[in-house]
Amino acid sequence: MTVQDAPTDIDAFAAAWEAWHQRRDSALAHEHGFLAVTGLYWPDAEPQRFPGAPGTWSSGGDGVTVVLGEGEELVVDGTAVRGRHTFGVVPERGDLTAVWGDAVIEIARRGGHDVIRPRHPDHPLRTGFTGTPTYAPDPRWVVTGTYTPFPEPRPTSVGASVEGLRHVYDAPGRIRFRIEGRTLGLTAFNGQTPGSLMVLFTDATSGVTTYAANRALRIDAPGPDGTVVLDFNRATNLPCAYTDFATCPLPPGENRLPVAIEAGEQIPHERKRTAQ
Structure with a gap:
């Protein structure tokens, strides 16, 4: 291996993202995953x-x-x-x-x-799945923010991909960060592991290159000083981006970002075909 061929931090970043992306698609393609719902x-x-x-x-x-x-x-x-x-x-x-x-x-x-x-494993949505389109990973979409907990978790009611349905989540706090020279904020919900967070959001790409209703971003537990890292390269679709048989929550109104987050998962091929 020459010096020019040696792995760089960018190579390692891209490789880690690619491994994550493959795990995401593999979970979707599982024989009883969401693409199998009939x-x-x-x-x-x-x-x-x-x-x-x-x-x-x-x-x-x-x-x-x-x-x-x-x-x-x-x-x-x-x-x-x-x-x-x-x-x-x-x-x-x-x-x-x-x-x-x-x-x-x-x-x-x-x-x-x-x-x-x-x-059902033989559902055509699953058997025809070819992977989720994405933006290319780019380190500039990894930003540092500050998490501020609320004095008490705030019950937050949000809509759903099913008309008339409502979801209620306890929001433990809010995240502030800067991107493209603007200070923005996102109300956070609890994540899947203790201390971790999850945000639902839309942005200026929603309905253009990314799914219109929502995307999600999982965030590791804040540091002692409230520091969090938001890697928008790992912004994901929810199941409703692929199928109408999902009840996904919509973002709270304050999580509609006025900038284009050109990172993460894009509109699935399956949804594009449905819209044609």
């Missing part, structure tokens, strides 16, 4: 059948119940069930799955409503 159904007190799922389904005070017909079977927590089965109350934003042959049936709760989503 429908979004809302059970109520009246038992009803849903396409792509066995039995009749209803929802009540005890949670979701399925009544399986002759010859129908689900596997729940490794145990085969037949006839009537009640899944119990699923907490808000929680979910569980039951196996049906090579498919799974997701039982979830979103916006105060129970949800049924069959996931």
